[in-house]
Amino acid sequence: MAKRLKHSKKHKCKWIFKLGLLVAVCYLSFECTTYYILKSKLATTNEEFLNQMLRDSNHYLLYEKSEKNIISKMGKFLMDIDFSKPDTLLSMKQFSKSNKPEKTQVVYQEEEPKETGYIKNPVTEKNTEKTPRVYIYNSHQGENYSMKTLEPYNITPSVMMASYLLREHLNKAGIPTIVEETNINEYMKTKGWNHARSYDASREFVANTLKKYPDLELIIDLHRDALPHDTSTITIGEKNYAKVLFIIGLNNKAYESNLSLATTISDKINGKFPKLSRGIMKKQGATVNGRYNQDLNPNMILMEVGANENTIDEVQNTIEAIANIITEKLNGQ
Template identity: 30%
Template sequence: MNFNRSRKFRRKKRFYFSTDIKSALVCLLLAALFVSIIWFSAVYYLPQNPHLFSGYLAETIPLYKTFLPREEDILKDNLSVATFHYLLGINVTNPTTLIKAQIPVFNQFEYTPVIPVTPPIDKEPDDNGEIVNPPLPREPSEGGLVGKTILIYHSHTTEAFVPTSGIPHTEKFDETIVKVGEKLTEALRNLGATVIHDTTHHSKRHSESYRRSRETVLRYLNSGVEFDLIIDLHRDGIGQSSELGRPITTTTINGVQMGRLLFVVGQRHDSWRNNYILAQSLNNMAKSLYPVEQESLSISRGVVLKTSGNYNQDLSDKMILIEIGGHWNTLEEAINTVEPLAQIINKTIGD
């Protein structure tokens, strides 16, 4: 009897030992799955959001934020949200994805939010988003840009001017850098250029702006149109207050107060030097056409090299990021810079 009880005890012990192993294996599998998800999220999302961890540090250590370059001082992606989106196909910032996940028939329809801005008149994409018709040439006026084709777009479409709009970002595009792009388009067309002003809203999520604008630029480049200049037009975000920001981004030319120019080149690609040559050509022309005795009052703040990104400039040697003024300038001051900038472009790439 005692022998049988001993055997029974050993069987139970083996059973419990087997259960422990199973539990350990399940835990290991779950851990491996978790690590795989985190690894995939990092590999997939970090290249698109290179400043993710800088954003986290800025939230944890507020002083760190003051040392960040402007393009890093952005809204942060949440890695857990990104993982949730990857696993379930639901983007918590976009309610339509939840509806599509629960009611599959809605996947057959594409919803595009209504944006209060006139769509670009030169772009005619087909159902696949490809541009099937190149921009039609307009009747050229007399000017050195006849025969030149220029693309203007905005990675940060919501960049506004605080004295005008009351806030640094808004989707009222008549108060943002989009309006400045509209005026620059008119000025360049008056000089004979064929100009496409793309007003696609790229900054619905600020951290995805450059990825979205990259898709836009690629559609144009793949359309067969040869561009002589591609401008990503911005305004700067420098200065924690008007007293600190305005002296840096404001000047007076011929009695007119206007926003100063800044040319930005990203070094995170092999051919950045070609973009740098273009930027320096524009910068030198600006200082030649609008000379001042004091460098801090020049219409151009110069050329800034950024090691933190490429700003999609790896797509073309003809690409340049131009800042007009800053968020402490008025919209009118930024628009005042348009005519001088058009002349700078005219003298730089025109015949």
């Protein structure tokens, strides 16, 4: 009787083990399949990623899902291998000394940025039929957003990416918009200028654009700030948004017109999205630029969208909101 009970328990344990093994194999097979399906859908360049974002604003979520996949986590934990980074497969570091994620590079206006901010125009077909009403440029093209979940794929969200997103939203709303596509950092190199002369460089492009399109209704120099995430982010409804700040240079004698325009847009933003705009910051004096090229046209504003710790989906949410406000403003609503 005792032998029979012992045999029965042993048989039951084997059955439980086999069942557990089968479940584990099925789970890993599912995770592996999911991982490679996700991987096949993920872009590996800024331009490809931006095109995907223009088609589907939720494309960013695929990278978060891929990051949480058990196959990717196992590789990183066991051998410091990230399967989306082929170079880690060669290094074969058995034990990682640190598993801390890389921090986003913080680029302040007085610092030299890494050459990662420039992004080619993702839209190859240019609409030359309509005269643009809005012109967007970036004096500091190297200002990046958070690379969380995107860094392994060589994707660097930047203010230039935000500019292209804003352009597409405005174009779809019937507001013809163009973005400055010149690589300003490369242009400064040809002139022997350092980063401190970024506004001098962008000034030349703004002046040339105004000669070609003197009736532009809005000119935006799009930047981002450098702040902690909780300071630069707000939750409205179920969405996280990157906060907006407007900069007006008081060294421009006719700054009142620029200030009035920025105030109107800021108030409209907060009217529909409370506290999304941080308001207006006025700057003047020897230690700052003080003009920001706003003396070239009364319809010019400098707009900071989010900060270095904001993710591109938070920026995208804000861009969509801003585009609606700008459309209403330019259409006299």
